[in-house]
Amino acid sequence: MNRSGEEQERVLLYLEEEARKKQKRKLPLKDKEKWKEHPAYTPKECFQRISRRLRSTLKRGRIPMGMLECLEEELLTFFSVTPHSVYTALMDNSFERLLLHALCQYMDLVSASSDIEGKRQMKVSNKHHVFLPPELLLSDYLEQFS
Template sequence: MNRSGEEQERVLQYLEDEGKSKARRRGPSRGVDRRKEDPAYTPRECFQRISRRLRAVLKRSRIPMETLETWEERLLRFFSVSPQAVYTAMLDNSFERLLLHAVCQYMDLISASANLEGKRQMKVSNRHLDFLPPGLLLSAYLEQRS
């Protein structure tokens, strides 16, 4: 406000040009799914995506691998066919819900638990247009680490 009209014009032009160059940088690659080559999708990074509390449980506890593998298979089958659908499961067992939340975080899926008619319901959805599972599933990653 304290600048001359000419200086104000230069600042506005600079801001306009900066906005256009950012749009160009963002534009063509926007919407392109780079998860296949992105290092954030290595098994280690997928594991780090799991919340600290869940990681601690997975490291400490004796995890029932059969249950973990069953949830991985179900989610893989479901989201491979319908990547934008919502998977729903009724789970009264809190430990099984915890495992499912961990699998979802590892696979970069969104999961939420809620009460429905006195029972616990979990809904799982995919945040991306396509479903690209990690190269190494959580069960295999945990077995590899032990």
């Protein structure tokens, strides 16, 4: 996008707002409330979806929260606007990939790493018809333990 940072931010805010409006039209209020109450979407259950190995890594408490929050924001923005698209990122940092895999499991997204021309590529997709982010973000959930 050949626009200034300010213009890009305005476009992103507009797209996020449109996505929220579209999401509200898709789910009646009573369905949204039921979803929030569904046991599979409680923060604890979302955390339990993460593999045991990744959970133990996250519980050690040496997680760079800034990096995790940045990844959360990217995924939330992307899947709120385009829930059926595939998020793709080149990530050479193995720890960043590990965080993204954990985050995807927490958000009930599907992630996969692959080699593309000697670089590691991550692909993330949503296996559901709509994207319903967890009630509590992973970074906020982890901060409860620290």
